[in-house]
Amino acid sequence: ISHAGSSQDIPATLCATVVETLRLPAASLAVHTRAGARVLARVGSLGDHPHHFDMLHQGAVVGRLSVGLREGEAELDRQDGLILSSLASQAAPAVASLRLQEELRSSREQIVTAREEERRRLRRDIHDGLGPALAGLRLRVENATARLPAEDTLREALRAVSDDLGMAIKEVRRITDRLGPAPLGELGLDGAVRQLAAAFDGARLSVAAVFAPTRLPPLPAAVEVAAYRIAAEALNNVVRHARASRAEIRLEADAEALTVTVEDDGTGFGRGADHRGVGLRSMAERAAEIGGRCTVESFVHAGRGTRVRAVLPRSTVGSAPAPFPASSLESR
Missing domain, CATH: 1.20.5 (Single alpha-helices involved in coiled-coils or other helix-helix interfaces)
Structure with a gap:
């Protein structure tokens, strides 16, 4: 914890250390906000019966450290439990300092x-x-x-x-x-993205739209707007800068998130180029304001092309997660 670069690095450092040192299959650290529990870091899959440890600061529960059980184990070893309880106590002040940032982020997401x-x-x-x-x-x-x-x-x-x-x-x-992109109101996200792909498709650029599942489930309005705007901005960048012949928009929905990916076979950014343009910042901000993230990679296909990938969580938008139930927090 003392060697972490900043308080924001502590959750990921703590989870990685727990998994690597105690050889546990998974660890997760969540902070408690007014909107509910928000996961700050996670390594591995917790499984069906994770063990939870309160993170107490000045008498209040500010977070929760959760770990998965090793294969074949029905419960956590007592010595491991003591170590993890101590780690949770040591990290609690840092997590408390992160709580305010998460409160602000949560409030912004709820407003959006x-x-x-x-x-x-x-x-x-x-x-x-x-x-x-x-x-x-x-x-x-x-x-x-x-x-x-x-x-x-x-x-x-x-x-x-x-x-x-x-x-x-x-x-x-x-x-x-x-009030919002007109195609969304008339066609839904599926139809709006297909229309978007058709608008950019032409003799010089072939654009395809792929959906998984084929028909997207109902999504919160904020997710639909962010997904459509990010896809439109990414395609606009392909046309203006990439000199590509092919591009693909993929929308993949699961229980937790909607992932928007736009790939092309163009020239990429160029080695050492500064690609922090207004459009890329706009895509990152649209994802961040609803609790998501947007990344841009260049040279993704044999030294060519660009990939824009936005992960937009469904659970933090639309309905807030439940707060920590007292019965599920096991102090050891």
Whole structure:
């Protein structure tokens, strides 16, 4: 712990040390926030019956160290338990200092999630409710106008009303477009990404879209928006900079995360090039604001190409994890 570069390195250092030194299959360190337990580091798979150790600081539980059992063991060795309990106590002050950062990050994620969910609700309500209602009123006005004699003075007044309704319909469309990417509201994430791939596909660049599973499960609005924006920005970078002939967008969803990968066979960044552009920063920020991460690798295919990979967690967005239940925390 004392040799860790900073307090942020302690969770990963502690988990790696526990696994390597005690030869346990897995270790995980989570911090307790108002939104629930947030995993700071994990090595290996904890299995079905992990053992948990409270991390206490000034009388409060600030975190939890969890370890998996060795194969064939029904419970943790007593000596190992004493060592791990001591490690949890030693690391508790550092974890307490990380808690505030995680609280802030959690609050930001909740704000972004609530914002995007509300935008999606508003977009749906306006698109499905107000938009059709205005279109119906305009049609009735036009039908009434058509039934009037040509010399009737009301025709001009009704035409003006119809024009005003047309302007209102256009304004409704502009509002819904500002609430989020229009293709998402109309086609869902699957259809929006397919449309995006088709828009960039052409004679010079072949773009394919791949989904696993073939039909994506329902996702929180914040995840959908981030995935679509990151894919669009990555493809835009391919067209502007990569000089590629092929590109692929892959969206893979599992129980924990949605992974967005955009690969091309272009020129890459170039050795030693500074690739911290606005677009790359934007993709990283979009992922980070919902608790995810975005990485960019160059020369991924025989010395060519670039890979953008964003991992967007589903569990930290949409619904918060449950806080540490007292019954599951075993102090030793």
